[in-house]
Amino acid sequence: MSRLIDELPTANRPKPMEVLVLGLSRTGTMSLKVALEKLGYSVYHMSEACMRSEDRHLQLWQEALNAKxxxxxxxxxxxxxxKVLRNYNAIEDIPCILFVDELLEKYPDAKVVLTNRDVDSWMKSFRDTFLQILGWKTLPWIASIDPIFWGPYHSILTSVVNIWTNDNIADDAALRQSFKDHYAHVRSLVPKERLLEYKVQDGWEPLCSFLGKSAPGGEAFPRVNDAKWTVKLHHYLYYRRLWGIGKKYVITSGVLLSAIGIGYWRMGK
Known part of the structure; x- marks a missing residue:
């Protein structure tokens, strides 16, 4: 069976992978993405996969999830x-963090940052974002008419939720255990000297010290992507894609109707 990933060329990295942020989503990964970019890193986060949807990054990740x-x-x-990550020297967030073993084997010299938070607050944030968005009644519909973005994105979110809840989104015990298992697994694989246990409330100092970087002078540590903001962003993406699809349909329909009209006109001459 042919694979989408095999269609991407194999090429040398322009720069080595330096940082693997392996904490779960909803542990401050977007704030850390902004911080790492201020420190000069090129960061691959789920937001980057979404922005690269025209390059089929979402379809590629769904292929990887389906296989694993x-x-x-x-x-x-x-x-x-x-092949997907070669232009980046730092990674975070889903879907990357579902490939901990593969990433650690591929990039043995990269430093590992394990973002963390209290498990109860994480579960609440998870339900207020992932599950709230997946609960939108019209989401399967737009996913069915948008093969570029919402189709594969909906599929990835559904896959992640099913993986973390053992296919039962109401199972809090399974979700809690997935959180604990993930962190225990990362800690079992990464030597302590290569690992930074980190919460975004810790700010610049421990992060910069670990990475050997200087903190941006006079800049507060970024604070972005709380649960309400995340849901609002997804609403925006929903209506933006719906508008784009509708506009394309209207244009296509208009061209088709014009062609039919010209055809009838020619037939009548």
């Missing part, structure tokens, strides 16, 4: 992941 967690197709290797 559903047994559909050939499992992605570290080299496969690097």
């Amino acid at each position: 967690f559903k047994g559909k197709g050939e499992h992605w290797t570290g080299d496969d992941l690097d």
